[in-house]
Amino acid sequence: METRSAKRKKMAQIVENDAKTATDRISDLPDAVLHHILFLLPIKCVAQMSVLSKRWKHLWCTFPDLDFRTLSPFQISSKNIKFLDFEKPRQPLDSSRMDYITQVLSMRDKHSDIRVLCFRARLSFSRLNGLIRRAIRHNVRELDIEASTLCTDDYFNFPRCVIGSESLRVLKLRSGFRLPPSSVMRHGFQSLKTLSLSLVILYNQPSLPDLFSESSFPHLQTLNLDACFGLKYLHVGCRAIEDLNLEKCYELEGLDISCAKLERMRLVKCFDAYTDKTSVKIIAPKLKLLCWQNNALTDMAIFEPSDLLHEVTVGFYILTRYKSQSKLQSAVDLLSGLSRVHSLSLERPTIEILSSNRLLFQPFYDLKYLELKTAFNRSNVPGLLCVFKSSPTLNTLILKIMYEYRIERKEWNRDLWDMTITEGEEFWESQIRTLESFLQHLKVVKIHGFLDYENEVALAKFLLKHGKALKEMVLYTGHCNVRDTLRRQKIRSQMMGFSWASSNAKVAFQ
Structure with missing residues (x-):
């Protein structure tokens, strides 16, 4: 019988022979x-x-x-x-x-x-x-390519050698540069599919009405323009475009988008807030996602609604000095163009505009998911009501409260919960009829930044008392000290102590 020592020597010999005859399989x-x-x-x-x-x-x-x-x-x-x-x-x-x-x-x-x-x-x-x-x-x-010049006061000229390239599919250029005349760029880029240009100097040609057209970019699918200095008017009409991103075009006064295949669009920090002659026109029948964030309100907005529109983020603002009826009507037209959206997120300035102005726009009949960012002080409650009334079939409400220390907020009087009705409660109770459909469909409510202030407690109590379809309410209170913890525990016990409209509702504090 073979001993253990002999077996080990035999195995060692096999390993040694394999190492000598091993081949470099990776190089093959x-x-x-x-x-x-x-x-x-x-x-x-x-x-x-x-x-x-x-x-x-x-x-x-x-x-x-x-x-x-x-x-x-x-x-x-x-x-x-x-x-x-x-x-x-x-x-x-x-x-x-x-x-x-x-x-x-x-x-x-x-x-x-x-x-x-x-x-x-x-x-x-x-x-x-x-x-x-x-x-x-x-x-x-x-x-x-991301390049900067050796001379800090100079700019690049757009490298013309790329215009006629037949192999180029993706061009991303970030530097301070000037575009050549449209006549030079037109009929180039016949194979380009993605174009990203950042830090473009356009003071010598503030209008680009015919650059991004079918003849110039027949196969362009993604267009990103970032920090176009001096750009006043832009027209995008490439039929193949599916993604459009426009950011930091602060001097923009006119935007015209007509793209039959556009599915995703993102506009951030655009339009001149210091002029009354701004306009936007968007014709995109296949648009699915829209991010309209931190943009100045224009004087005219033409936005044809898309039946495929699914997710939208809206954040526009208006300077009080340049406030006009045309800008408010522009906000109405923009929101009305979103009537078929399924998921909607509204930024804080938008809520403030809706609160301070009685704007009437088409309801969001297909809206199922709504996210609102607001300071939630007394002056912003009308804006919330306006959005709730315009969301008759809403399922999920996400409320993100942003606090300002300079604004004094009224704490909830926890000792008078069952003895008196607060001003906030009285307001919401008076809106039961107008919110009837909203209360019959709402199933999930999540409030971030929930503290013991009257506005949010009154709203949470109102939704519990009248939300017939409500299944879940999550109140995110955040970090607090021992004193605040005891106070919130008492509020929690009081909220659990009155009758709810839905027997299936569950309330969680996190």
Whole structure:
């Protein structure tokens, strides 16, 4: 019988023989598979692996995804760049970084295409243009560049070499730059699908009525414009666009959107609040998601309702000095265009405008989920009532209370719960008939920032007393000291002590 010692020696011999005859199975994988694996690593590691063998050097020279954004200030050596030494920087960060990027592009195989090129640097326009030209010659499909000029008072001119590229699918350019005339950009970008432009200088051409058209961008699906300085009027009419993002266009006075396939739109911090000649027109029959946040009210709004509209966030404001009937009517038109929405979120300034003005708009007949952000002082209660009355089939109400210490709030008189009716309760009790449908459908209520103040306690009590379909109410009280905890425990016990309209309702304090 074979002893244990002999068996161990036999196993050791087998392992040793296997090690001698082992093959490098990773290196035998196809280039496309190895490129996909290397894509998951920082580019520094990919470059360092090129010294392992001729096979890995070939992989580095044909690597299609060049993302240089992971390079840190102390990872590039200008002296030993040829030998991929990342330890001792000898030149300023941006100079050595750009030397390295130039070296990588120049050593590539002539027939190896670039799928992705991303970098962040401070450089001259001629050097930026040269790098982009090299990438275009390698049929780059995605360019993601954030660049700043060496001279702080200067701007880039838009690199024209990208306009006629037939391979480019994604272009993301963030820098202070000027667009060329529309006549130059028109009929270019015939293959582009995603365009993101940030920090655009448009004082010399404040109107872009015909740039984003079907002829200029026939296949464009995603358009992002951020911080377009000097832009007064913008028209977007690309038929293929599905995503549109417009942000920080503070000087915008006119916006015209007519996109048959648009599904998602986001407008943040746009429109000139100091003029009375602003307008917006949106024709998007397939729109599903809309984020209209922190925008100044326009004087005219044309928004054709979409039956597919599902989720909307609305936040507009108006300066008291420039308040006019036309701006208020614009708010009515905008809200009426959302009549088929399923999920709606209203920001605090919107609630304040609805509270201070008697605005009548079409009800949200299909609305099931509603989120409201408000300071919930006495002056904002009419705005809440207005929204409740316009939500006859609502299922879920989320109320997020934002407090201001400068506003004095009236605490709930916990000792008079069953002895008297407060002003807040009296107000809500007087609205039972107008809120009848609302109270018959409401099932879930969540109030964040719930404290022992009269307004929120009165509303919570009213919903419990008359919400016939109510199943769940969650009151988030947040952190409090010992004294506040005892006070809230008493309020909790009192809220549990009166008759509720729904026998299935459950109340939780968190």
